[in-house]
Amino acid sequence: TVLDACEFFVLYKFFAFPVVDAERRIVGVVDVNLFAEELLSSRDNAEIEKDEVFEVVGFHLSQVRDASPWRVFRYRFPWLLATVAGGTACAILAGLFEATLASSLVIAFFLTLVLGLNESVSMQSMALTIQALRSTRVTARWFGRALRREMINAALLGLGCGTTVGAVVFLWQRHLAAATTIGGSIAVSMVASACFGLAIPSLLHWRKLDPKIAAGPITLALTDLATLAFYLSIATLILR
Incomplete structure (x- = not known):
């Protein structure tokens, strides 16, 4: 899922990674643009610069969520x-x-x-x-x-x-x-x-x-x- 892909970007700081099928054959590539688009779509009326995407990648996913x-x-x-x-x-x-x-x-x-x-x-x-x-x-x-x-x-x-x-x-x-x-x-x-x-x-x-x-x-x-x-x-x- 898209959420799983975002989790990989945050946890491992990948800028791209391959997508494989059940037989472990490469069927595509997911790059950091997917993560950027997901962030943009999840924030109403917000503008995120390209550099901010890489800044967020430096955090664990739990650290970028709202915390008490x-x-x-x-x-x-x-x-x-x-x-x-x-x-x-x-x-x-x-x-x-x-x-x-x-x-x-x-x-x-x-x-x-x-x-x-x-x-x-x-x-x-x-x-x-x-x-x-x-x-x-x-x-x-x-x-x-x-x-x-x-x-x-x-x-x-x-x-x-x-x-x-x-x-x-x-x-x-x-x-x-x-x-x-x-x-x-x-x-x-x-x-x-x-x-x-x-x-x-x-x-x-x-x-x-x-x-x-x-x-x-x-x-x-x-x-x-x-x-x-x-x-x-x-x-x-x-x-x-």
């Missing part, structure tokens, strides 16, 4: 626990560098900015990756090319942001070591943040999980933890 608030809570809340865990880990990590933060207040002043920049670049990478995953199958070759491209882009972004923030620190505090620490940590940590933004949604998509719901909390938690580790470690090495 409790079901939505059960679906979304476990992923938000990643943010809770990441924040707790960051607090513990910062406590290990208490002496560094106490000895150089300028490091503490710019902590929020450093975290914000890295969160922004990881979210940008994640958004671009989710967009690409609409019509791309995750393979080692694709991931390798995407990773190289993202690392180059992140290195350029990190160099630009690190130089800018470092200049601001130096002009404000006249402290070359602090400017080098903050600017250098931004340049290094941005590469890691961009890699998280690429890797997490790719992994979730490969595991047939929803990257739109799950990738954000996990990516931000890992980004904050890695950024804080880079930032405070570099500060400890240079300023103490």
Whole structure:
């Protein structure tokens, strides 16, 4: 039936599959246009762009149906626990560098900015990756090319942001070591943040999980933890 065909498109992310008879001989082909037409016919006065069809294919059928608030809570809340865990880990990590933060207040002043920049670049990478995953199958070759491209882009972004923030620190505090620490940590940590933004949604998509719901909390938690580790470690090495 048409419903069975739609179920195959959603569960297995096929764009086409053969139809066989009782003797397993191919008698035809069903492509994703059938799924698109079924969606269009089931929604009154709705216009679905072609890209939206592939976006829906990324979900399990039960996830695109209307769900109760409790079901939505059960679906979304476990992923938000990643943010809770990441924040707790960051607090513990910062406590290990208490002496560094106490000895150089300028490091503490710019902590929020450093975290914000890295969160922004990881979210940008994640958004671009989710967009690409609409019509791309995750393979080692694709991931390798995407990773190289993202690392180059992140290195350029990190160099630009690190130089800018470092200049601001130096002009404000006249402290070359602090400017080098903050600017250098931004340049290094941005590469890691961009890699998280690429890797997490790719992994979730490969595991047939929803990257739109799950990738954000996990990516931000890992980004904050890695950024804080880079930032405070570099500060400890240079300023103490």
